[in-house]
Amino acid sequence: MLHLFCVGVVLASNFRRSLLQNELVRIFAPYTQLLDFDPQQTPYFYTFGRPIDDDAVFVLDLYAKGEEPAAGQPLVRTVRLPAGGSNWFGDRQRYFQLARLLALYADPENENDDITSEIARSVGARIMRESASGRAVLRVVRRDTQPPPTVPLAAGFPEDAPTDRAYDTVIYEADVWLDEDGAQVQRRSSAAEVAPRQNTQRTSGTAAPGTNSAQP
Amino acid sequence: MTTTSDGYFSDVTAAVGRGWNRFWFTPADPLQAALLRIAIGLLAIVHLVSLSQDLGRWYSREALLSPDAVKKLLAEGGETANYHYSYLGNFTDADIRYVHWAAIAAAAAFTLGLVTPISGALTAAALLAYVHRVPQVAGHLEPVLVFLVLYLVVANSGARLSLDRRLFGRRQQPGGELPSTSIAANVGLRLIQVHLAMFYAMMALTKLYGDAWWDGNAIWYLVARTHSRPVDFSWLRGWGRSGALLINFWTHAIVYYELAFAVLIWNRWARPLMLALGLIVWASLVVATGYLLFGLAMLLASAAFLPREFFAPVRQPQLSSPR
Numbered sequence: 001m002l003h004l005f006c007v008g009v010v011l012a013s014n015f016r017r018s019l020l021q022n023e024l025v026r027i028f029a030p031y032t033q034l035l036d037f038d039p040q041q042t043p044y045f046y047t048f049g050r051p052i053d054d055d056a057v058f059v060l061d062l063y064a065k066g067e068e069p070a071a072g073q074p075l076v077r078t079v080r081l082p083a084g085g086s087n088w089f090g091d092r093q094r095y096f097q098l099a100r101l102l103a104l105y106a107d108p109e110n111e112n113d114d115i116t117s118e119i120a121r122s123v124g125a126r127i128m129r130e131s132a133s134g135r136a137v138l139r140v141v142r143r144d145t146q147p148p149p150t151v152p153l154a155a156g157f158p159e160d161a162p163t164d165r166a167y168d169t170v171i172y173e174a175d176v177w178l179d180e181d182g183a184q185v186q187r188r189s190s191a192a193e194v195a196p197r198q199n200t201q202r203t204s205g206t207a208a209p210g211t212n213s214a215q216p
Numbered sequence: 217m218t219t220t221s222d223g224y225f226s227d228v229t230a231a232v233g234r235g236w237n238r239f240w241f242t243p244a245d246p247l248q249a250a251l252l253r254i255a256i257g258l259l260a261i262v263h264l265v266s267l268s269q270d271l272g273r274w275y276s277r278e279a280l281l282s283p284d285a286v287k288k289l290l291a292e293g294g295e296t297a298n299y300h301y302s303y304l305g306n307f308t309d310a311d312i313r314y315v316h317w318a319a320i321a322a323a324a325a326f327t328l329g330l331v332t333p334i335s336g337a338l339t340a341a342a343l344l345a346y347v348h349r350v351p352q353v354a355g356h357l358e359p360v361l362v363f364l365v366l367y368l369v370v371a372n373s374g375a376r377l378s379l380d381r382r383l384f385g386r387r388q389q390p391g392g393e394l395p396s397t398s399i400a401a402n403v404g405l406r407l408i409q410v411h412l413a414m415f416y417a418m419m420a421l422t423k424l425y426g427d428a429w430w431d432g433n434a435i436w437y438l439v440a441r442t443h444s445r446p447v448d449f450s451w452l453r454g455w456g457r458s459g460a461l462l463i464n465f466w467t468h469a470i471v472y473y474e475l476a477f478a479v480l481i482w483n484r485w486a487r488p489l490m491l492a493l494g495l496i497v498w499a500s501l502v503v504a505t506g507y508l509l510f511g512l513a514m515l516l517a518s519a520a521f522l523p524r525e526f527f528a529p530v531r532q533p534q535l536s537s538p539r
Contacts, residue, residue, distance in 0.1 A: 003407075004407075004410055004411070004414075007411060007414060008414055011414050011415060011417070011418040012414075012417075012418065012421075014418050014421075014422055015421070015422040015425055016425065029299055030299050033298075033299040033300070034299040034301065034344075035340075035344065035362065035363075035366070036343075036344055036347050036348075036354075036358060036359050036362045036363075037359070037362075037363060038359075039359045039418075040351065042354065042355075042356055042359065043422075044356060044418065044419040044422050044423075045419075045422045045423045045425065045426055045429065045434075046434070046438055046505055047426075047428060047434055047437045047438055047441075048425070048426030048427065048428050048429070048434070048437075049426070049427065049428030049433055049434060049436075049437040050426075053437065054441060055441045055442065055443035055444050057443060085269060085270075087444055087445065087446040087506040088446050088506050088508045089266040089508065089509065090266060090355050090357070090507075090509070091266060091267075091269045091270065092443075092444065093353075093355060093444065093506070094270075094274060094350075094353040094355075096443065096444050097352065097353045097355075098280065098281070098352060098353055101352055112292060114288075114292050115289060115292045115293065118285050118288050118289055118292070119281070119285070119289070121285070122280060122281050122282050122285040123280050123281070125282075126273065126278060126279065126280045127280075129278065130273075143441070143442055143443055145437055145440035145441055145442075146440050146450065146453060148433040148436045148437075148453075148460060148463060149436070149452060149453045149454075149455060149456055149457070149459035149460040149463065150456060150457055150460045159453075162440065162442050162450055163442050167442075
């Protein structure tokens with residue numbers, strides 16, 4: 001009975017939490033979090049159709065020397081994450097989740113440089129160690145989805161090529177390098193310097209009448 | 217007045233007590249739990265094998281997110297409680313393969329029903345280790361898989377169709393008789409049922425927070441994700457209004473099904489319909505999202521609601537087997 005009460009509370013608090021739910025989730029955490037009864041805001045909604053729900057990938061340009069800037073040395077190779085794998089078994093999903101997490105906190109509305117830097121530093125360090133590189137330029141590139149069938153595409157987005165480069169946006173870009181203190185990270189451009197997006201769905205043109213009901 | 221209300225409350229208390237005892241403590245045949253154990257065990261093996269790709273890159277000490285980075289991200293993300301314990305962060309890329317194969321071996325032992333309570337607990341502990349090592353990339357499957365394994369341990373699922381029964385059964389039951397019905401089997405299956413119903417309610421309610429599930433376009437936004445979609449349905453855009461209507465229907469059907477499941481699955485007349493519709497709904501969600509193992513886990517968990525007559529073809533040969 002007590003077990004089911006704990007499970008019921010944490011499941012009911014999966015997405016948004018009141019103060020009371022937050023307190024109860026915290027009290028039950030030694031039990032529900034440890035045994036994973038609390039999905040902890042796992043997105044069981046899959047998508048809300050927001051830009052932050054779109055696919056995002058890591059692209060890392062690797063360079064040999066850590067102490068020299070990327071512009072002053074030749075590119076060794078470019079690594080994309082995920083590379084290969086299957087969309088049926090979750091191996092690619094893990095990369096998308098991590099890239100989406102970084103993109104979420106790089107977004108001006110939720111900006112948190114501590115989180116983005118920590119992810120960039122850790123991911124960059126691992127890939128540089130794998131490839132014996134000393135420096136990387138790490139980017140998170142988001143692929144905007146096409147709007148629903150009755151909504152026309154905005155100008156510049158090809159209808160028949162949803163993987164065209166026009167759909168890709170660099171959300172985050174940072175230099176990561178290794179020195180005697182470990183991995184260092186420096187973001188290339190702050191989100192504050194980026195103009196705010198005018199439309200939530202960048203690829204959408206003018207919606208056909210009666211096709212989309214605005215939510216309050 | 218007092219006498220009337222006293223009578224009412226004593227009647228309610230007695231009726232609730234009888235219903236409660238009947239629901240939880242009616243002895244059940246462990247066969248259903250044993251069949252579920254085999255299916256869920258196989259699913260756990262497939263899940264663990266699927267983690268083998270990029271194992272060190274995700275879960276070792278030098279992974280994409282180091283143990284320190286995970287802790288910092290949890291703290292920065294505002295998580296006040298942190299009970300994410302995992303042994304995986306102690307292993308290097310080279311060593312982690314051995315503990316990974318040990319986890320697969322535990323899941324195989326659970327599937328075969330070898331020292332089931334222990335192998336089940338070890339399987340759950342192994343699954344949890346992967347979740348807690350990098351909770352930021354844990355998937356939809358794990359919270360379902362873990363509770364299924366734990367409840368099947370509670371359900372004494374090793375009592376049938378197991379190596380435990382072959383190796384130790386005769387010692388426990390002179391004459392080699394089939395294990396009788398047990399309360400534990402019923403409690404385990406009931407826990408799966410109640411937990412699953414609450415899980416469906418949670419999934420439906422979280423969807424209702426977002427516009428895309430209200431305006432009927434959520435499925436489009438899933439199938440239009442060109443990197444992560446498993447099947448390309450973007451040709452639906454060429455169908456114009458017909459495509460939009462189909463997407464709307466698909467989206468609404470999923471939300472309505474999940475909302476209805478939590479309630480109607482308890483109705484004996486609606487239950488077969490809900491279970492049959494589940495096959496269609498989950499098949500459609502799997503092709504839209506690629507969450508194959510999660511969809512299978514939800515369908516298998518729903519099998520806890522199947523009537524015992526459904527398992528008669530499996531039960532009969534066992535009953536008639538020579539003693």
